Amino acid sequence: MPNIEKNKARKGVAITGIGIISAIGNTLEENRISLLSSQSGIGDVTQIKTKQASQIKVGEVKLTNDELIDQLNLPKDNNFTRTALLGLVAAKEAVKNSGISIDASIETGFISATSVGGMDKTEIHLKDFPSKRETQKYVSSHHAGDSTQKIADALGINGFVTTISTACSSAANAIMLGARMITSGQLDRVIVGGTDALSKFTINGFKTLMILSDDVCTPFDEDRKGLNLGEAAAYLVLESDEMTKNKNVLAYLTGYGNANDAFHQTASSETGEGAFLAMQKALQIADLKSSDINYVNAHGTATPNNDLSESMALTRIFGEPMPDFSSTKSFTGHTLAAAGAIEAVFSVMALQEQTVWPNLNFRTKIEETGLEPTSVLKTKNIQNVLSNSFGFGGNCSTLIFSKR
Amino acid sequence: MNSCYIHSAVSISAQNSFELEFLELFEISGKNVEAIAPNYKEYISPMVLRRMATGVKMGVAAASKALQNANIDKPNAILTGTGMGCIEDTEKFLNSIIANDEEFLTPTSFIQSTHNTVGAQIALGLQCKAYNNTYVHGALSFESALLDGLLMVQNEETKNVLVGGVDELGTEFVDYVRMLEDQNPNGIKVPIGEGASFFVLSSEKKHNVVELLGIKTSSKLSIHSLQNELIAFLSHHHLKPDSIDVLILGNNGDSFDDYYDEASKAFPQETINLSYKQFCGEFYTASAFGLFLGCEILKSQQIPETLLQHKAQKTSLKTILLYNQFKGRDHSFILLRQC
Structure with a gap:
């Protein structure tokens, strides 16, 4: 992890634009309204044909591929995967929201995250690739960098462009890299975030791990049965301090940290060591005490393993009193590689609205920890929000957003 | 820094x-x-x-x-x-x-x-x-x-x-x-x-190691701006084309090899041009093999004969530039120096 404390001259990282499409809305405003009215977007599968449909609930974006293609004015013969379609909608909104124009005067970077890239098309066409010409355009759209390239091209970004994939912490790591590019002076402006579409591949994968709930998920509840998968995309425009004179700054990204649990490929350690280290590093970078955090947007997948391990880590970091915390995955489902970006946008909105988003469906405290998430909408003074994202391979990331 | x-x-x-x-x-x-x-x-x-x-x-x-x-x-x-x-x-x-x-x-x-x-x-x-x-x-x-x-x-x-x-x-x-x-x-x-x-x-300097001077990536570059971009990258590191002893290129035989031809025109005749994908094959991280070759060449001060293909060996190999692209996009420049 970067040790930039010595680097006193480091630049601040301002957030000047956000964009999002998720199960609770196709635009920023729709997402904001759903959050403010405690309206979850989790329901039945409609966009994908899967045998698991009757046994799962998901957080789907409520637009078909054709509707997304229309909205984006793409040519009929495009080879956009759903991952790329969702990503482009959210990235365009972030650019519009910040009011920047992307041209040669200032180099704009683009860092995106995805878990399975173009899998939503590959899984439909794999066996047709050898013989059906019309499907072959999806061979080149399989790799994880494809959606990023398409979004960058559509936005007119030609310089520094890359993709990160560390499972469910991917977008948090993309946001972190963007911040480091700015603090180190490599870039003055970078668009960061992530996109992931639901796929049969992912649904069946999580099914084999037996961590999918057949009902709406109940994060941090003693009787939680597992997660709901979701699909979404969200991006943030990050700019260095000096770029933001006379500009509306939504919030600042003040802390970030990544650590590895080094325990198991898919499970988290009992003590939440990776999560603990990631939060500790982020607090150090932000130069904040744990008591300065007013709201924790938890990873909170609602799997037995994650919520217990994360609760342990939260207790180790915060002790008593525990700040307000909640998992907004009860609204959107677990949007995998996009989750860190979705929850970054929700964290910025929490600062804007001075509101803690509720952890829906909560009833009973986890016996081992006795922790109670904030389960109803709560308005209060919020200066700093801490957001967690943890992925397979022990990959743990924490971001801190501040009003300053 | x-x-x-x-x-x-x-x-x-x-x-x-x-x-x-x-x-x-x-x-x-x-x-x-x-x-x-x-x-x-x-x-x-x-x-x-x-x-x-x-x-x-x-x-x-x-x-x-x-x-x-x-x-x-x-x-x-x-x-x-x-x-x-x-x-x-x-x-x-x-x-x-x-x-x-x-x-x-x-x-x-x-x-x-x-x-x-x-x-x-x-x-x-x-x-x-x-x-x-x-x-x-x-x-x-x-x-x-x-x-x-x-x-x-x-x-x-x-x-x-x-x-x-x-x-x-x-x-x-x-x-x-x-x-x-x-x-x-x-x-x-x-x-x-x-x-x-x-x-x-x-960050530690040791005997006979290679210095990584810099790297630049570009999602898109037009073939017409390539030479200027290369020269700008070199001057950012206080170098000129004639300070590059070896140019390691990612030719794979497709029509986008034109980019490598164009890049090599920015350098004098004495610069040795090498390509390596006929030895490792093409894949998205093949350029890491290119970097491995660059490090080996600087450390051993020798270019394997099969790689050199009858070009004249240089007596001193100090600075290497690697250039790779894929299908005319995703360009990368990597700069290495013997130290």
Whole structure:
């Protein structure tokens, strides 16, 4: 992890634009309204044909591929995967929201995250690739960098462009890299975030791990049965301090940290060591005490393993009193590689609205920890929000957003 | 800003690059060419080895040896690049979904299909809790990891960073890629390959190490602006085209090789032009093999004859520039210096 404390001259990282499409809305405003009215977007599968449909609930974006293609004015013969379609909608909104124009005067970077890239098309066409010409355009759209390239091209970004994939912490790591590019002076402006579409591949994968709930998920509840998968995309425009004179700054990204649990490929350690280290590093970078955090947007997948391990880590970091915390995955489902970006946008909105988003469906405290998430909408003074994202391979990331 | 040195460079490829002290290269042929597998048991316990796909084995073994050669137990970061990720296990899980119509599935191949499996397995083996990231951006996957590593060493006071690129062939998707290339008269001519190349970057200057001066990536560049971009990159590092002794290029035989011809025109006649994908094959992280070659050449002060192809050997090899692109996009410049 970067040790930039010595680097006193480091630049601040301002957030000047956000964009999002998720199960609770196709635009920023729709997402904001759903959050403010405690309206979850989790329901039945409609966009994908899967045998698991009757046994799962998901957080789907409520637009078909054709509707997304229309909205984006793409040519009929495009080879956009759903991952790329969702990503482009959210990235365009972030650019519009910040009011920047992307041209040669200032180099704009683009860092995106995805878990399975173009899998939503590959899984439909794999066996047709050898013989059906019309499907072959999806061979080149399989790799994880494809959606990023398409979004960058559509936005007119030609310089520094890359993709990160560390499972469910991917977008948090993309946001972190963007911040480091700015603090180190490599870039003055970078668009960061992530996109992931639901796929049969992912649904069946999580099914084999037996961590999918057949009902709406109940994060941090003693009787939680597992997660709901979701699909979404969200991006943030990050700019260095000096770029933001006379500009509306939504919030600042003040802390970030990544650590590895080094325990198991898919499970988290009992003590939440990776999560603990990631939060500790982020607090150090932000130069904040744990008591300065007013709201924790938890990873909170609602799997037995994650919520217990994360609760342990939260207790180790915060002790008593525990700040307000909640998992907004009860609204959107677990949007995998996009989750860190979705929850970054929700964290910025929490600062804007001075509101803690509720952890829906909560009833009973986890016996081992006795922790109670904030389960109803709560308005209060919020200066700093801490957001967690943890992925397979022990990959743990924490971001801190501040009003300053 | 600290300087960044490459303390070790290890490559598993279609060549005998992993074991040999001195590199002898042979041209490879065929549609797809596998990497030469080292004796994995020297690096990975048999229990773990059994479950690992080719890319994970290659990555973990190359990373272990790179750390050994640099005398490091635990790096301060593990950064991996992979274009196609764990395609073997991805294909395995996808095919069982298709074959069994979403029934009777087991989680192993799904778990191991995740793009960051290699980086995670390296961390798990070393019990390394440090920063761990995986880049998956086509032909810039490895370069992105390298750029992150350079940022850490130069700007963020990090001592030792493990950086690598890894891709495995898989058994199905690669055939569709090959088929489309072969249908296209302007398609890729070298075999599709696989491999893993790992490096230890360090802020510490040691005897006979290579300095990584800089790296620049561009998502898109027009062929007309390429020479200017190259010259601007060099002057950013206070260099001119005539200070480059060797230019290492990513030619793969497709029509986009024009970019390499155009790039080489920016350099004087004396600059030695080398291309390497006829030895390792083309794949998204093939450029990591190119960097491995660059390091070997600077350290040994020798260019293997098969690579040189009757060009005159230079007496002193100080500065190397690597240039790679894929299908006219995802351009990267990497600058190395002997020190």
